[in-house]
Amino acid sequence: MSLIAPLNFLFAGLLGVVLLLYVLRLKRKERVISSTFLWHSALRDLQANAPWQRLRSSLLMWLQLAFLALAIFALVRPSIKVLAAGGQTIAIIMDASGSMVATDVQPSRFEQARSEAGRLINALSTGDQATVISSAAQTRVLAPLTADKNILKKAITSARTQDTGCNLREAIVLASSLLRGKQNPQIYVLSDGAVAPINDLSLGKVGLQFVRIGKGNENLAITAMDVRRGYGANTNPQIFVTASNFSSHEKSVNLELSHDNDLVEVRPMTIPAASEKGPGQQAQLFGDLTFQQGLFSVRFDADDDLKTDNAAYAVLSAPQNLKVLLLTNGNTFLENALNLDPHVQVFRTTPGDLAAAKAKGSYDVVVCDGINSPNLPDTNQLVFNTVTDLSPVTKVGVASAPSVADYDKKHPVTRSAPWNDVRFTQAIAAQLKPWGQAIVEGEKTPLIVAGEQKGRRVVWCGFDLFDTDLPMRVAFPIFVTNALRWLTAQRGATGPAEGSALRAGEMVPLMVPPGIQEITVTAPDKTSRSIPVSASPVAYDGADRVGVYTATGRVGKTDWKQVFAVNLLSKSESNLQPGVALKVENTNITAETHARANRELWGYITLAALALLGLEWWVYHRGSLWSPDSLVTVFRKLRVRST
Amino acid sequence: MLLSPPLLKKLDALSLQAKRAFTGASKGEKRSTKRGSSVEFADFRSYNMGDDIRRIDWNAYGRFEKFYLKMFLEEEDLDITLLIDASLSMQFGAPVSKLLAAQQMAAAIGYVGLTNFDRVGAAVFDSGIRAWFPPTRGRGAAGQLFNFLEKQEPGGNADFTAVMKRVAAQARRSGIAVVISDFLLPEGYETGLKTLAARGFEVTAIQILDRRELEPDIVGDLKLVDVETGVAREVSVSDTLLKTYKRTVDNYCANLRAFCLRYNMNYLLVANDTPIDLTMLRLLRSVGLTK
Structure with a gap:
């Protein structure tokens, strides 16, 4: 039994x-x-003049106290949990995220959620309405608000999981808007609770109940996979893998690396048990691989509760030969850094020769070394110390001796190199355009900004390379290589190493060559979906399963094919520990093992109180229940009946 | 006028009767403890020197050859003492106060006594005997009795026991004592009544209660003040309490009645609104005071 308004106990006074x-x-x-x-x-009483009298036990007094106690009890609104309270409108939110396919409960968490939802539907009274919502990366209304149990049951049957995270907030917001103004609105969240705290959410009068599904946390997962090409002359890929152990025991497994489905290496590893700080982790590096392209996959043979996260995939496209136009008046540092990569062909030009250079052909990247020109080729840009038309900033002044305040360690352009102690004598004070993202920030102005507009990517650096000690640092060639790779990367066709780590549920932009009218995307489960092409890139929103996807098309007699991989790579989804409570707006909603409706008891208590009041009235006007005369009368009647 | 002429006419047919004989002061119409000259045979006894030879039963002499005297009952007058409670508690009652009802009853009983050549005396008391009407015979004294009774006003607290003791002590002869009171006596009535009985009175206790004392119609939270003692009692009158009160009244009256029967007294409970002719013609006859 719980109390909805315990503060009303103050009326006990x-x-x-x-x-x-x-x-x-x-x-x-x-x-x-x-x-x-x-x-x-x-x-x-015989003491006629005293203002107080001794408290005497009286039936009337006890009846009045009991009536008042019942009335106060009704005011605090006690309630008990029942399967269905009747006269209600409910929304069933089924967590369809990746962790719900865990088999710690049989047959699986999602099947149990399906069963729990079925019980809720069966318990609906006549006139009760319900809606079924599936919540994963995307929120879907599987059944609109209806009293038709058949529709609701079909919706529950049709629900399926996605190998994605769970956007529970969006589902709750949707459900509460559907239930607003309805009779006794109640939201049931059938989930394992592996979600982040939900903030900025006002439920109003809509009740929320969290039904926890799942019990164990026996899971090993690949929580990170990174494929990187080497820097400089050696551009062979390296694969970084992080395996996490969420169980309370140390686990030993064999980590297998495959290339294009051929086993390349098996590496035994022992992953420590999870602790209070988090899961036990073990990182592995597969270095100096000779494969320049193809599908890389890692997996281990763990017998755990969630199989989806036991493998990860990365597609590495063949290294491109880049044509880079360097517009400079002379910069040895920059030229050397650009020439480090054997796949980069640098064309150096000056402002005066720009038109001629532009006429010679197309370029993958143009590098502006402090020079701006209206005749820049329409391509990706790496810009130093000037603001071009494509730059993601507008100039507002000059910043003197800015120092690095922060930088994005995970951005493909700035990762793998320290930026903390890089010195600058001066830089352009700039203001970000909406599509720009500052990846190295000074105290008052962004120093390096990355952005993409109209299919063109730009990395803008607001400083002259001669006004900084960056060229003297090891970070510089790494930065230049990273920048060139990110500027020329095709999203969706590359592995995480090239900045396009695809997680299940994300929208995948597919760069389709001109002329293709329709493409077909084949999912890991071999199902295909045709998508008409109106413009490139084509947005593909069906990547909700972990695995390798293949997009194909045809231009005339030429076949086009693009392979991309989708991974779970989510610690929150791989952590199967069921949540004990759902945190919504600083309120912990305690988990229930079964869906229960709150049936308020104040109506019954009020009836009892009224009955007591009637009894009190009767006793006052008719006499005591326990008077000897009453008892004698009762006994006489009983005797007459018995004879 | 305490009694109406039609009622007086009805009362002419009544007479008072005692369960036993009393010694009277003069010839009358009631049996006396003395043997006398009435026509009612009483007993035989042997002849002694000096007896009136006119009373010798010659039939008995013929059968037994011994002189026997035939004895007849003597009829004398009867002493009737009316004791009327005129304490403050008797002023209550509507439309007829308890005191007025007592005055009417005393007047009627006295009238019946006087018309039958009985000696009728009356005493009005509260804490003591406030007024005394000396024993008087003859119908002609009825007016004086009525005037005496009519003058009495309620007042004072009743001291029943002391008054009864004084009446018993002052009485020259016993007879019928009619005590008319509400008998709401915290100190008790037993000693007073027993004193009268011990003095030889044949006691008739007539309890007059106001109808609202028998069946109260008060409700709510009240402070009840005793008119005689001034003692206040706080009471929350509910149906339960009224039932308890009525039970108490019934028990009290039943106890008084049981006491009277135990000591061979007559007892009559009369509500103040009971018509006087009903009381005289029916109720008093039922208890054996009139015939």
């Missing part, structure tokens, strides 16, 4: 008031009679 009335003397109307002699035995 009224009990004291009732008792006070019993010990306080009433101001009575005086009446002269012939003799009080016969009233003696019926008199309440």
Whole structure:
């Protein structure tokens, strides 16, 4: 039993008031009679002049106290949990995220959620309405608000999981908007609770109940996979893998690396048990691989509760030969850094020769070394110390001796190199355009900004390379290589190493060559979906399963094919530990093992209180229930009946 | 006028009767403890020197050859003492106060006594005997009795026991004592009544209660003040309490009645609104005071 309004217990002070009335003397109307002699035995009190009287036990007093106690009890609104309270409108949110396919409960968490939802539907009374919502990376209304149980059951049957995270907030917002203004609105969240705290959410009068599904946390997962090409002359890929152990025992497994489905290497590893700090982790590096392209996959043979996260995939496209136009008046540092990569062909030009260079052909990247020109080729840009038309900033002034305040360690352009102690004598003070993202920030101005507009990517650096010690640092060639790779990367066709780590549920932009009218995307489960092409890139929103996807098309007699991989790579989804509570707006909603409706008891208590009030009235006007005369009458009646 | 002429006419047919004989002061119409000259045979006894030879039963002499005297009952007058409670508690009652009802009853009983050549005396008391009407015979004294009774006003607290003791002590002869009171006596009535009985009175206790004392119609939270003692009692009148009160009244009256029967007294409970002719013609006859 729970109390909805426990503060109303403050009304218990009224009990004291009732008792006070019993010990306080009433101001009575005086009446002269012939003799009080016969009233003696019926008199309440003989102390006529004292303001207080001794508290005497009286049936009326106890009845009044009991009535008041019941009334107060009704005010605190006690409730008990029942399967269905009746007269309600409910929304069933089924968590369809990746962790719900875990098999710690049989047959699986999602099947149990399906069963729990079925129980809720079956328990609906006539006239009750319900809606079914599936919540994963995307929120889907599987059944609109209806009283038709068949529709609701079909919706539950049709629900399926996605290998994605769970956007529970969006589902709750949708459900609460559907239920707003309805009778006794109640949201049931059938989930394992592996979600982040939900903030900025106002439920109003809509009730929320969290039904926890799942019990164990026996899971090993690949929580990170990174494929990187080497820097400089050696551009062979390296694969970084992080395996996490969420169980309470140390686990030993064999990590297998495959290339294009051929086993390349098996590496035994022992992953420590999870602790209070988090899961036990073990990182592995597969270095100096000779494969320049193809599908890389890692997996281990763990017998755990969630199989989806036991493998990860990365597609590495063949290294491109880049044509880079360097617009400079002379910069040895920059030229050397660009020439480090054997796949980069640098064309150096000056402002005066720009038109001629532009006429010679197309370029993958143009590098502006402090020079701006209206005749820049329409391509990706790496810009130093100037603001071009494509730059993601606008100039507002000059910043003197800015220092690095922060930088994005995970961005493909700035990762793998320290930026903390890089010095600058001066830089352009700039203001970000909406599509720009500052990846190295000074105290007052962004120093390096990355952005993409109209299919063109730009990395803008607001400083002259001669005004900084960056060229003297090891970070510089790494930065230049990273920048060139990110500027020329095709999203969706590359592995995480090239900045396009695809997680299940994300929208995948597919760069489709001109002329293709329709492409077909084949999912890991071999199902295909045709998508008409109106413009490139084509947005593909069906990547909700972990695995390798293949997009194909045809231009005339030429086949086009693009392979991309989708991974779970989510610690929150791989952590199968069921949540004990759902945190919504700083309120912990405690997990229930089964869906229960709150049935308020105040109606019954009020009826009991009214019955007591009637009894009190009867006793006051008709006499005591326990008077000897009443008992004698009752016994006589019983005797007459028995004879 | 305490009694109406039509009622007086009805009362002419009544007479008072005692369960036993009393010694009277002069010839009358009631049996006396003395043997006398009435026509009612009483007993035989042997002849002694000096007896009136006119009373010798010659039939008995013929059968037994011994002189026997035939004895007849003597009829003398009867002493009737009316004791009327006129304490403050008797002023209550509507439309007829308890005191007025007592005055009417005393007047009627006295009238019946006087018309039958009985000696009728009356005493009005509260804490003591406030007024005394000396024993008087003859119908002609009825007017004086009525005037005496009519003058009495309620007042004072009743001291029943002391008054009864004084009446018993002052009485020259016993007879019928009719005590008319509400008998709401915190100190008790037993000693007073027993004193009268011990003095030889044949006691008739007539309890007059106001109808609202028998069936109160008060409700609510009240402070009841005793008119005689001034003692206040706080009471929250509910149905339960009224039932308890009525039970108490019934028990009290039943106890008084049981006491009277135990000591061979007559007892009559009369409500103040009971018509006087009903009381005289029916109720008093039922208890054996009139015939």
